[in-house]
Amino acid sequence: AQSVTQLDSQVPVFEEAPVELRCNYSSSVSVYLFWYVQYPNQGLQLLLKYLSGSTLVKGINGFEAEFNKSQTSFHLRKPSVHISDTAEYFCAVSGVGGNKLVFGAGTILRVKS
Amino acid sequence: GAGVSQSPRYKVAKRGQDVALRCDPISGHVSLFWYQQALGQGPEFLTYFQNEAQLDKSGLPSDRFFAERPEGSVSTLKIQRTQQEDSAVYLCASSSRDLDGAQYFGPGTRLTVT
Numbered sequence: 001a002q003s004v005t006q007l008d009s010q011v012p013v014f015e016e017a018p019v020e021l022r023c024n025y026s027s028s029v030s031v032y033l034f035w036y037v038q039y040p041n042q043g044l045q046l047l048l049k050y051l052s053g054s055t056l057v058k059g060i061n062g063f064e065a066e067f068n069k070s071q072t073s074f075h076l077r078k079p080s081v082h083i084s085d086t087a088e089y090f091c092a093v094s095g096v097g098g099n100k101l102v103f104g105a106g107t108i109l110r111v112k113s
Numbered sequence: 114g115a116g117v118s119q120s121p122r123y124k125v126a127k128r129g130q131d132v133a134l135r136c137d138p139i140s141g142h143v144s145l146f147w148y149q150q151a152l153g154q155g156p157e158f159l160t161y162f163q164n165e166a167q168l169d170k171s172g173l174p175s176d177r178f179f180a181e182r183p184e185g186s187v188s189t190l191k192i193q194r195t196q197q198e199d200s201a202v203y204l205c206a207s208s209s210r211d212l213d214g215a216q217y218f219g220p221g222t223r224l225t226v227t
Binding site: 034042043044045046049051090094100101105106 | 146148153155158169204206215216217219221
Protein backbone atom coordinates (compact mmCIF):
# COMPACT_ATOMS: atom_id res chain seq x y z
CA ALA A 1 0.00 0.00 0.00
CA GLN A 2 1.10 3.54 -0.66
CA SER A 3 0.48 6.81 1.15
CA VAL A 4 1.29 10.45 0.49
CA THR A 5 1.84 13.27 2.95
CA GLN A 6 1.75 16.88 1.87
CA LEU A 7 3.32 18.73 4.70
CA ASP A 8 1.68 22.12 4.20
CA SER A 9 -2.04 22.68 3.81
CA GLN A 10 -1.55 26.28 2.66
CA VAL A 11 1.44 28.18 1.33
CA PRO A 12 1.19 31.96 0.95
CA VAL A 13 3.83 33.61 -1.22
CA PHE A 14 4.36 36.92 -2.93
CA GLU A 15 4.35 37.20 -6.70
CA GLU A 16 7.75 36.57 -8.33
CA ALA A 17 9.07 34.81 -5.21
CA PRO A 18 10.24 31.19 -5.34
CA VAL A 19 8.08 28.44 -3.86
CA GLU A 20 8.47 24.83 -2.75
CA LEU A 21 5.54 22.53 -2.05
CA ARG A 22 6.56 19.51 -0.05
CA CYS A 23 5.52 15.91 -0.64
CA ASN A 24 6.64 12.72 1.07
CA TYR A 25 5.46 9.27 0.17
CA SER A 26 5.51 5.77 1.59
CA SER A 27 5.55 2.59 -0.45
CA SER A 28 6.86 -0.95 -0.25
CA VAL A 29 7.23 -1.17 -4.04
CA SER A 30 8.69 0.98 -6.79
CA VAL A 31 6.52 3.93 -7.64
CA TYR A 32 5.58 6.52 -10.18
CA LEU A 33 5.10 10.04 -8.79
CA PHE A 34 2.92 12.87 -10.03
CA TRP A 35 1.95 16.43 -9.31
CA TYR A 36 -1.48 17.70 -10.36
CA VAL A 37 -2.98 21.20 -10.14
CA GLN A 38 -6.65 21.91 -9.54
CA TYR A 39 -8.20 25.29 -10.25
CA PRO A 40 -11.56 26.11 -8.63
CA ASN A 41 -14.45 24.05 -9.98
CA GLN A 42 -12.20 22.22 -12.41
CA GLY A 43 -10.70 18.77 -12.67
CA LEU A 44 -7.07 17.90 -12.11
CA GLN A 45 -4.41 18.92 -14.62
CA LEU A 46 -1.15 16.99 -14.83
CA LEU A 47 1.87 19.21 -14.05
CA LEU A 48 4.63 16.62 -14.22
CA LYS A 49 5.49 13.00 -13.59
CA TYR A 50 8.45 10.90 -12.51
CA LEU A 51 8.66 7.39 -13.91
CA SER A 52 12.38 6.60 -13.91
CA GLY A 53 15.72 8.06 -14.97
CA SER A 54 16.73 11.61 -14.14
CA THR A 55 15.55 12.60 -10.69
CA LEU A 56 14.86 16.20 -11.77
CA VAL A 57 11.64 16.42 -13.71
CA LYS A 58 10.43 19.49 -15.55
CA GLY A 59 6.77 20.13 -16.13
CA ILE A 60 4.39 22.70 -17.51
CA ASN A 61 4.07 26.32 -16.38
CA GLY A 62 7.70 26.46 -15.22
CA PHE A 63 7.33 23.90 -12.43
CA GLU A 64 9.87 21.21 -11.63
CA ALA A 65 10.19 18.47 -9.03
CA GLU A 66 13.01 16.37 -7.68
CA PHE A 67 12.67 12.72 -6.76
CA ASN A 68 14.72 11.79 -3.70
CA LYS A 69 14.53 8.07 -3.07
CA SER A 70 16.48 8.07 0.20
CA GLN A 71 14.19 10.71 1.68
CA THR A 72 11.08 9.38 -0.11
CA SER A 73 10.27 12.90 -1.22
CA PHE A 74 9.07 14.55 -4.40
CA HIS A 75 8.97 18.28 -3.71
CA LEU A 76 7.57 20.69 -6.28
CA ARG A 77 9.36 23.97 -7.00
CA LYS A 78 9.00 27.08 -9.09
CA PRO A 79 11.64 29.83 -9.12
CA SER A 80 9.19 32.70 -9.65
CA VAL A 81 5.44 32.41 -9.15
CA HIS A 82 2.63 34.34 -10.80
CA ILE A 83 -0.81 35.30 -9.55
CA SER A 84 -2.21 32.75 -11.99
CA ASP A 85 -0.43 29.94 -10.10
CA THR A 86 -2.94 30.34 -7.26
CA ALA A 87 -4.59 26.90 -7.06
CA GLU A 88 -4.53 23.66 -5.12
CA TYR A 89 -1.70 21.24 -5.82
CA PHE A 90 -1.88 17.49 -5.27
CA CYS A 91 0.98 15.04 -5.05
CA ALA A 92 0.12 11.47 -6.05
CA VAL A 93 1.78 8.06 -6.22
CA SER A 94 1.03 4.85 -8.07
CA GLY A 95 2.70 1.50 -8.40
CA VAL A 96 4.96 0.97 -11.42
CA GLY A 97 2.95 -0.02 -14.46
CA GLY A 98 0.24 2.49 -13.88
CA ASN A 99 -2.79 1.81 -11.78
CA LYS A 100 -4.75 3.65 -9.16
CA LEU A 101 -3.37 6.92 -7.85
CA VAL A 102 -3.07 7.63 -4.14
CA PHE A 103 -3.27 11.36 -3.46
CA GLY A 104 -2.12 13.62 -0.71
CA ALA A 105 -4.55 16.01 0.96
CA GLY A 106 -3.43 18.91 -1.21
CA THR A 107 -1.60 22.21 -0.70
CA ILE A 108 -3.31 25.48 -1.49
CA LEU A 109 -0.84 27.91 -3.04
CA ARG A 110 -1.90 31.54 -2.59
CA VAL A 111 0.10 34.05 -4.59
CA LYS A 112 -0.21 37.61 -3.36
CA SER A 113 0.63 40.79 -5.25
CA GLY B 114 -12.66 18.52 -27.59
CA ALA B 115 -10.22 15.72 -26.97
CA GLY B 116 -10.38 15.67 -23.16
CA VAL B 117 -12.35 13.61 -20.67
CA SER B 118 -15.92 14.79 -20.33
CA GLN B 119 -18.38 14.16 -17.53
CA SER B 120 -22.09 14.77 -17.16
CA PRO B 121 -23.92 16.19 -15.45
CA ARG B 122 -21.54 18.75 -13.99
CA TYR B 123 -23.84 19.31 -11.02
CA LYS B 124 -26.44 17.02 -9.53
CA VAL B 125 -28.71 17.60 -6.57
CA ALA B 126 -30.47 14.52 -5.24
CA LYS B 127 -32.80 13.97 -2.35
CA ARG B 128 -31.72 11.38 0.16
CA GLY B 129 -32.82 7.97 -1.04
CA GLN B 130 -32.80 8.77 -4.76
CA ASP B 131 -30.68 6.91 -7.27
CA VAL B 132 -28.20 8.83 -9.44
CA ALA B 133 -26.15 8.00 -12.53
CA LEU B 134 -22.97 9.84 -13.44
CA ARG B 135 -21.48 9.56 -16.91
CA CYS B 136 -17.87 9.66 -18.09
CA ASP B 137 -16.61 9.88 -21.66
CA PRO B 138 -12.87 9.10 -21.69
CA ILE B 139 -10.30 10.28 -24.18
CA SER B 140 -10.75 8.33 -27.39
CA GLY B 141 -8.57 5.24 -27.46
CA HIS B 142 -7.74 5.24 -23.76
CA VAL B 143 -8.12 1.70 -22.47
CA SER B 144 -7.99 2.48 -18.75
CA LEU B 145 -10.68 4.39 -16.88
CA PHE B 146 -10.74 5.35 -13.23
CA TRP B 147 -13.33 6.83 -10.87
CA TYR B 148 -12.37 8.88 -7.83
CA GLN B 149 -14.37 10.56 -5.07
CA GLN B 150 -13.22 13.94 -3.77
CA ALA B 151 -14.81 15.15 -0.55
CA LEU B 152 -14.68 18.85 0.28
CA GLY B 153 -11.16 19.89 1.27
CA GLN B 154 -9.69 16.46 0.59
CA GLY B 155 -7.62 14.80 -2.08
CA PRO B 156 -9.33 12.44 -4.51
CA GLU B 157 -9.81 8.86 -3.33
CA PHE B 158 -9.87 5.87 -5.65
CA LEU B 159 -13.17 4.12 -6.25
CA THR B 160 -12.78 1.73 -9.16
CA TYR B 161 -10.77 0.94 -12.31
CA PHE B 162 -11.58 -0.52 -15.72
CA GLN B 163 -9.34 -1.83 -18.42
CA ASN B 164 -11.51 -1.83 -21.52
CA GLU B 165 -14.80 -3.32 -20.33
CA ALA B 166 -13.29 -5.34 -17.49
CA GLN B 167 -13.59 -3.95 -13.99
CA LEU B 168 -10.22 -4.94 -12.54
CA ASP B 169 -10.37 -3.21 -9.19
CA LYS B 170 -13.40 -2.06 -7.23
CA SER B 171 -11.77 -2.04 -3.83
CA GLY B 172 -12.49 1.64 -3.25
CA LEU B 173 -16.26 1.51 -3.66
CA PRO B 174 -17.55 2.50 -0.20
CA SER B 175 -20.62 0.29 -0.15
CA ASP B 176 -22.78 -1.99 -2.28
CA ARG B 177 -24.88 1.06 -3.13
CA PHE B 178 -22.11 2.08 -5.54
CA PHE B 179 -21.92 0.37 -8.90
CA ALA B 180 -19.89 1.16 -12.01
CA GLU B 181 -19.96 -0.22 -15.52
CA ARG B 182 -18.24 0.23 -18.86
CA PRO B 183 -20.06 -2.25 -21.09
CA GLU B 184 -18.40 -1.41 -24.43
CA GLY B 185 -15.02 -0.36 -23.14
CA SER B 186 -15.61 3.33 -23.75
CA VAL B 187 -18.23 5.35 -21.85
CA SER B 188 -18.60 4.54 -18.16
CA THR B 189 -21.42 5.12 -15.72
CA LEU B 190 -21.13 5.34 -11.95
CA LYS B 191 -24.42 4.62 -10.25
CA ILE B 192 -25.25 5.35 -6.65
CA GLN B 193 -28.40 3.82 -5.24
CA ARG B 194 -30.38 5.19 -2.29
CA THR B 195 -28.11 8.22 -1.95
CA GLN B 196 -27.15 9.42 1.52
CA GLN B 197 -25.75 12.73 2.69
CA GLU B 198 -22.27 11.30 3.08
CA ASP B 199 -22.25 10.62 -0.66
CA SER B 200 -22.04 14.37 -1.30
CA ALA B 201 -18.73 14.93 -3.07
CA VAL B 202 -17.16 15.61 -6.44
CA TYR B 203 -16.85 12.47 -8.54
CA LEU B 204 -13.88 12.56 -10.88
CA CYS B 205 -13.28 10.35 -13.87
CA ALA B 206 -9.84 9.84 -15.41
CA SER B 207 -8.51 7.88 -18.35
CA SER B 208 -5.09 6.73 -19.40
CA SER B 209 -3.56 5.20 -22.50
CA ARG B 210 -2.08 1.81 -23.21
CA ASP B 211 1.53 2.89 -22.83
CA LEU B 212 1.52 2.34 -19.09
CA ASP B 213 3.26 5.61 -18.25
CA GLY B 214 0.77 5.98 -15.45
CA ALA B 215 -0.41 9.44 -16.38
CA GLN B 216 -4.13 9.84 -15.85
CA TYR B 217 -6.11 12.64 -17.48
CA PHE B 218 -9.06 13.93 -15.52
CA GLY B 219 -12.45 15.25 -16.43
CA PRO B 220 -14.03 18.30 -14.76
CA GLY B 221 -15.97 16.18 -12.28
CA THR B 222 -19.60 15.90 -11.22
CA ARG B 223 -20.50 17.69 -8.00
CA LEU B 224 -23.16 15.63 -6.22
CA THR B 225 -25.12 17.23 -3.41
CA VAL B 226 -27.50 15.02 -1.44
CA THR B 227 -30.11 16.94 0.54
